[in-house]
Amino acid sequence: MAIAGFLLLLFLCSGVTVQSDASNHKYKPGDPVPLYVNKVGPFHNPSETYRYFDLPFCPPAHLTEKKEALGEVLNGDRLVEAAYKLDFRVDKDSDVVCKKRLSRDEVASFRNAVIKDYYFQMIYDDLPLWGFVGKIEKDIKADVPEFRYLLYKHIHFEAIYNKDRIIEISVQAIQGEPNHLVDVTEDKGIDLELTYSVKWKETDTPFEKRMGKYSKTSALPHHLEIHWFSILNSCVTVLLLTGFLATILMRVLKNDFVKYSHDEDVADDQEETGWKYIHGDVFRYPKHKSLFVAILGCGTQLLALAMFIFILSLVGVFYPYNRGALFTALVVIYALTSGIAGYTATSFYSQLEGTNWVRNLLLTGCLFCGPLFLTFCFLNTVAIVYSATAALPFGTIVVIVLIWSLVTSPLLVLGGIAGKNSKAEFQAPCRTTKYPREIPPLPWYRGTIPQMAMAGFLPFSAIYIELHYIFASVWGHKIYTIYSILFIVFIILIIVTAFITVALTYFQLAAEDHEWWWRSLLYGGSTGFFIFGYCLYYYYVRSDMSGFMQTSFFFGYMACICYGFFLMLGTVGFRASLLFVRHIYRSIKCE
Structure with missing residues (x-):
């Protein structure tokens, strides 16, 4: 079934590539080149888009919809052939598209679009072009300033060609012509x-x-300077942190090793203190281990997903306006990496002597997909109510369900079976005592929440500047293309998260608090809370987004993304702490 599902996945997503290779797009003078109208919507609300002919424009005699790939539909694209005829290398002075009588409701619809600063998007030879529906003029001569809402009834296309190829296309309204406005x-x-x-x-x-x-625009010297400044800032953070670990943590560890070695040779009956004192409890399995390993499974899968996406971006798959390629890649790679989640969770669950591996596998499969599915159901309902293009057609929903049923779930089960049969054992350098030691009272600043705030702040500060450009691209109209810088920042984020989690784990063990398993995971994942805090700041301070639909989409999907970061970075933090704890307890003699 998994093989059949994989073949189905390839078939369903086979149309993802935008047809822009050297063998196509050659035209002779006078050849018809279809112009597709895509969508319209408020300029400041990128998620609130509608079909082009939802506004009372003149549709062609026969509406011809362009077949779209999965990623394009997920991106909200709804391409329909326009009534404009732009034949190759044929100039036109003023051609009439249509004449019609607008009713009062249609006039009100256009006026509402002008007030909300509606823009439209078209596609010509796989090149995007944008324009505005109208403009607002202020009559300053009147005693009381009045506003006039003007609709562009004439638009001008400017196309650039090189021999038999179309190179560039743009559309604009000629501002100085009053006859071009209504x-x-x-x-x-x-x-x-x-x-x-x-x-x-x-x-x-x-x-x-x-x-x-x-x-x-994203490659201008000014922007590149800011980008590289953000990387240098992140590198300085990493160097300071590693320097802190090298000079403080390693020196303390060295003194600990010397002290414990001296205690073993001179006074075996002397009472132990510090992290060696809890050697019989430090490898005690955590509470709620089924949930714990499910988080590790999902986090490992998301980390693998991020790495594959970066590989595709670095080799040039996500060039500007390769429509829907990123969404298709996310769906396909997430489906194909589900086996990683199943194997990681079940193998670690078996190492922790778990018995109900089937329930653990179900929890792993639903831990991230469950909240994402519920969020999607709510947001898709909102989009349907608004009649927006963000509402997925029934056929696309069926395709996603088939991918989940025939690819994601079987691979998850196969990974779980492989993990259960791996027969790996948990490598603990010290024996675990039968009864846990009592944890001494600790000051408030050593509590979970203050330590999480400290653990999340440094990784967040390393990526703060880059977040602005990512948000301006995802929730705006900027184009992000410098993926190499983003990849470096991502690696720095992983390194800083691992280092700060290791440091805080050591201080926790030194305070004789042996419940480090969940704490290390929370330390690493706390950056997700800071990213969500930045979401609040960006929406209410830096952006002009408004309205229930846009607010729902922004916070709904960003909550899922931040939750994914929590799972992924929490896994990084725990794995780094586990390596560290094993190392230090393997370096001393524990009875």
């Missing part, structure tokens, strides 16, 4: 005539570099 301020029916013009120009830019203009 007033929709008053609530009354009006006559509307939509027109357009086309101008072709020649360039020597090669076809292979036509996507370069979309990444120019």
Whole structure:
């Protein structure tokens, strides 16, 4: 079944590639090149988009929808062939698209779009182009300033070609022409005539570099300087942290090793203190171990998912406006890496002498997918109520369910069976006593929440500057293309998380608190809470997003992403602490 599901997955996602290779997109003068209208929506609310013809534009005689890949549908794309005819290298001065009489409701619809600063997106030869529906003018001559809401009834296309290839396309409204505007301020029916013009120009830019203009803004010297400054800031954080560990932690450990070795040779009956004192409890299995190992399984899978996504980005798969490629990659790779979660969780569960591995496997499969599914159901319902393009069609939902049923679940089970049969044993350097020692009272700042705040702050400070660019790309109209910098920042995040968790784990053991398992996981995952805090700051301070739908989508999906970061970085923190604890207890003699 898993093999059949894998083949089905490849078949369903086979249309993911945008057709932009050297063998296509060659035209002769006069050849028709289809122009597709995609969606419209408020400029400041990227999730709130609607079908282009939800506004009372003039549709063509026969609506022809473009077949879209899975990732494009997930991205909210709904391509329909437009009524504009842009034949290759054919200039047009003023062609009429249509004439129609707008009713009062249609005028109100256009006026509402102008007030909310609606933009539209089109696709021409796989090149995106944008324009605004209208503009607002302020009459400053009136005693009381009045606003006029103007709809663009004429748009101008400017296309650039190189021999038989289309290199660039843009659309704009000619501002100085009052005849190209229609007033929709008053609530009354009006006559509307939509027109357009086309101008072709020649360039020597090669076809292979036509996507370069979309990444120019993120590659400007000013932006690159800030990017590299953020990396240097992160590197300084790493160096300071590693220096702290090298000078303080290692020196303390060295003194501990000398002290404990002296105690063993001179006074065996002397009472032990510090982290050696709890050697009989430090490897005691944690409470709720089924949930614990399920978190490790999901976190390991998400870490593998992130690494595969970075590999694809570094080899150039996610070039600007490769529509839906990232979403398709996320769905496919998450499905194919589910075996990693099953194997990791079940093998570690067996090492901790767990017995109900089937229940543990079900918990692993639902731990991340469950909240994500519930969030999706709520947000998809909101999108359906708003009639937005973010609402997934029934066929796409069926495809996702099939992927989960025929690929994700079977691979999860196969990974779980392999983990159960791995026969690995938990490697504990010290024997665990029958009864746990009592943990001495600790000051408030050694509590879980203050330590989590300390553990999450340093990794967050290392990625803070880069978060702005990522948010501006995901929840705005900026384009993020410098994946090499993002990959370096991600590696720094992993390193800082591991180091700070190890340091806090040592101080916890030195205070004779042996319940470090869950604490190390919470230390590592605490960065997710800081990222969610940044979400609040970005939404209410840095962005102009508003409305129930946009707010729901932003906080719904960002909560899932932050939860994923908690699982992933929590796994990193625990794994680093486990290696450290094993090392220090293996270096001394414990009775």
